Amino acid sequence: MTSVYFPAAGIRFLQDLADNNSRDWFEANRARYEADVKAPATFLAEAVAIRFGDRLGTPLSHKIFRVPRDLRFTKDKTPYNTHLRFAFWPKGKDSAQPAGGPALYMSIEGDRHVCGAGAILFPDDKLATYRTHISDRDNARKLAGLISGLAQSGFRFDEPELKRPPAGMVTSPENATLVRRKGLVAWHETPHADTPKDISLTDCLRRFELALPLYNWVKAL
Numbered sequence: 001m002t003s004v005y006f007p008a009a010g011i012r013f014l015q016d017l018a019d020n021n022s023r024d025w026f027e028a029n030r031a032r033y034e035a036d037v038k039a040p041a042t043f044l045a046e047a048v049a050i051r052f053g054d055r056l057g058t059p060l061s062h063k064i065f066r067v068p069r070d071l072r073f074t075k076d077k078t079p080y081n082t083h084l085r086f087a088f089w090p091k092g093k094d095s096a097q098p099a100g101g102p103a104l105y106m107s108i109e110g111d112r113h114v115c116g117a118g119a120i121l122f123p124d125d126k127l128a129t130y131r132t133h134i135s136d137r138d139n140a141r142k143l144a145g146l147i148s149g150l151a152q153s154g155f156r157f158d159e160p161e162l163k164r165p166p167a168g169m170v171t172s173p174e175n176a177t178l179v180r181r182k183g184l185v186a187w188h189e190t191p192h193a194d195t196p197k198d199i200s201l202t203d204c205l206r207r208f209e210l211a212l213p214l215y216n217w218v219k220a221l
Helices: 008-019 022-026 030-056 123-136 136-151 201-210 212-220
Strands: 058-063 082-088 104-107 112-119 183-191
Touching: 008 030, 008 082, 008 104, 022 030, 030 058, 030 082, 030 104, 030 201, 112 201, 112 212, 123 136, 136 212, 183 201, 183 212, 201 212
Parallel strands: none
Antiparallel strands: 058 082, 082 104, 104 112, 112 183
8 A cells, every 4th residue: 555646647737737727628638637636546545544544543534625616606717626635534523524623634736745634614612612722821832832843843824814812712922823713724835846756655644644743632622
């Protein structure tokens, strides 16, 4: 299973799609998509779910998001996503909505490979628990330390979703930024070289391992 990988040819397909984002081009290159993108992505997702599920001691569900875009509510009518997005989360949880975490995320794009862990958007009950938890200064200090440690290891965090603390929320120097968050994900990005290389299962597992502290923190919340 360690020989499973997403091929450089698949990355080149995504780059070409970005330059030729039309149904006619996609249909003319569908054989490339099936062989270089869809099939290896399926194998890679299954392998990550099995291997990291074994690492966590919990079977993982997984999802590969659709390449065709939903054009109903957007002014941008380009028909295809030029990235490939994945999500992995514990089986038995809300299988249709992994965004609430704990979950692992991956994106293969024309210019980079991204791995992440955490929760994109806490559901209402978990958001309330999160806010109660970080109202305690020691808890907030520990979480801030975890975030700082991941940042020093090359992870980035999106800006908080809120511009100001929620009404009635107790703030402190330790939680001033944390209270403005509605989700929490650590992202690790690796740019592709000028000549893209295969993305190995080993590399995916290694970067998910680095993000495991935040995954476990969200799981315990």
